[in-house]
């Protein structure tokens with residue numbers, strides 16, 4: 065756990081996002097060229113002092129209550145303040161699914177969820193799926209089917225995969241692929257991911 | 272990001288009161304999937320957020336009355352899977368299910384969706400994304416600064432409804448379906464309640480592209496209603512750079528009423544190709560009263576793009592858009608019972 069202020073992480077110098085360009089449309093792979101007039105380049109905005117608010121929520125079954133910067137995302141709150149670093153930050157703009165968690169039982173992207181909005185609600189992260197030493201069936205299936213390579217997207221994939229089976233959308237490969245399209249895998253482990261979900265759905269191992 | 276005050280409003284009246292008290296730097300917040308995203312990019316810089324999601328009853332979905340009625344805070348995913356919508360109005364359901372991802376549809380509201388902002392990357396190039404590229408001009412983000420998309424990277428941009436000040440595409444899918452279905456938007460503001468047809472909701476960019484909606488900033492969307500005209504013979508056909516989770520290159524919302532193979536009426540709206548959700552009247556006129564064939568459908572598609580003005584890299588949208596209309600007409604007609 066660190067005492068870093070989650071609201072402060074937005075403008076800390078060069079980030080993956082600034083290197084990538086602008087976080088443009090999901091399908092717009094084009095990257096803006098360098099602005100010819102170098103003078104137009106601005107320095108990152110200074111870190112401003114935030115307004116603090118108190119939130120209370122349940123995270124993986126445990127009640128938490130703390131003061132947070134009102135600008136913080138639920139993702140930064142989970143990672144930087146509560147130490148649940150299983151949830152990953154890929155794009156920070158809703159485009160990759162690495163930060164997928166369950167809010168009141170439904171998958172959402174925690175990077176675009178204002179932490180203040182989660183007050184009074186139930187959050188489940190990848191750390192909350194296993195019961196003690198026993199992995200969730202979907203976690204086991206991901207291992208069995210080699211559904212990962214680097215593993216960065218995996219926590220988000222598993223949170224969506226669990227919902228895919230729960231919501232009855234794992235009836236065939238097309239439906240699985242459509243449901244899972246909000247989770248991008250840079251390593252291209254898609255074949256294993258679909259197989260893992262099919263396996264859990266078919267063997268009605270509780271999704 | 273600026274420091275923000277965060278307030279959860281319990282009633283419509285309280286929300287409007289909080290908004291007017293806070294002044295120009297206030298924004299209503301629903302799912303946040305547009306607003307919070309743009310705050311991170313430094314495109315939106317509000318000082319006060321008034322969260323609407325605690326207002327009771329604003330997320331109702333009613334399908335039993337004279338009209339379909341969707342509370343502004345109903346989630347995209349919930350509306351799409353409502354049985355009467357899913358089975359009775361494929362055009363509405365498909366426009367939602369082909370938008371964003373399942374996670375985002377669990378957050379985003381059908382009211383907020385109407386007010387989403389363009390995905391033009393010059394527009395999204397706000398102060399929060401400057402470190403390597405600098406800030407490009409954009410009349411929509413910064414009135415009077417110019418438009419970098421004109422003569423720039425405009426593959427995703429509009430061929431219909433553009434002006435010399437802005438060619439950014441209206442990105443939403445649901446508003447296109449609502450345009451074809453003649454929906455009405457219900458509003459509540461300091462001056463009380465009113466409603467306007469969706470055809471009057473969006474503004475062409477002309478020389479004021481920063482003004483996108485004919486809504487007062489202090490006004491809330493409370494509901495969307497859709498007349499119960501026959502909806503089964505309808506579709507939302509969307510072509511993207513990839514199969515799923517992408518904005519439209521071209522899309523068409525089509526609902527037809529048929530007498531056998533003859534078209535009695537066709538309602539057609541376009542997405543991905545215009546600066547506002549675009550009703551394609553010339554295409555509708557071309558098929559009315561005629562026997563629908565693939566050839567006629569394509570002719571109708573072409574009629575919708577007469578007068579289109581392509582930029583440098585987006586002329587393909589005229590042919591693609593015409594074919595999307597043609598295919599959508601055939602799919603919709605196929606669904607007549």
Ligand SMILES: Cc1cc2nc3c(=O)[nH]c(=O)nc-3n(C[C@H](O)[C@H](O)[C@H](O)COP(=O)(O)OP(=O)(O)OC[C@H]3O[C@@H](n4cnc5c(N)ncnc54)[C@H](O)[C@@H]3O)c2cc1C
Pocket residue numbers: 090157158159298299300301302303304305306307308323343344369370371372375378379380381382383384385386387442443444445490491492493516517518519
């Ligand atoms: C990665 C990604 C992919 C996406 N793909 C698609 C896609 O393919 N197709 C598509 O159509 N959309 C897509 N979207 C956009 C998404 O559908 C919209 O962001 C969403 O519908 C907005 O709803 P919201 O409730 O989150 O709005 P918010 O972000 O909360 O609000 C949006 C705007 O509306 C205002 N507002 C919200 N509710 C009200 C109200 N009731 N009254 C008055 N003002 C209000 C807010 O002040 C704000 O200005 C995508 C978004 C992301 C992040």
Ligand code: FES
Pocket residue numbers: 152153154155156157158159160161162163164173174175176
């Ligand atoms: S970090 Fe990419 S969707 Fe949240």
Ligand code: FES
Pocket residue numbers: 211212213214215216217218248249250251252253
């Ligand atoms: S396993 Fe590497 S990104 Fe998916």
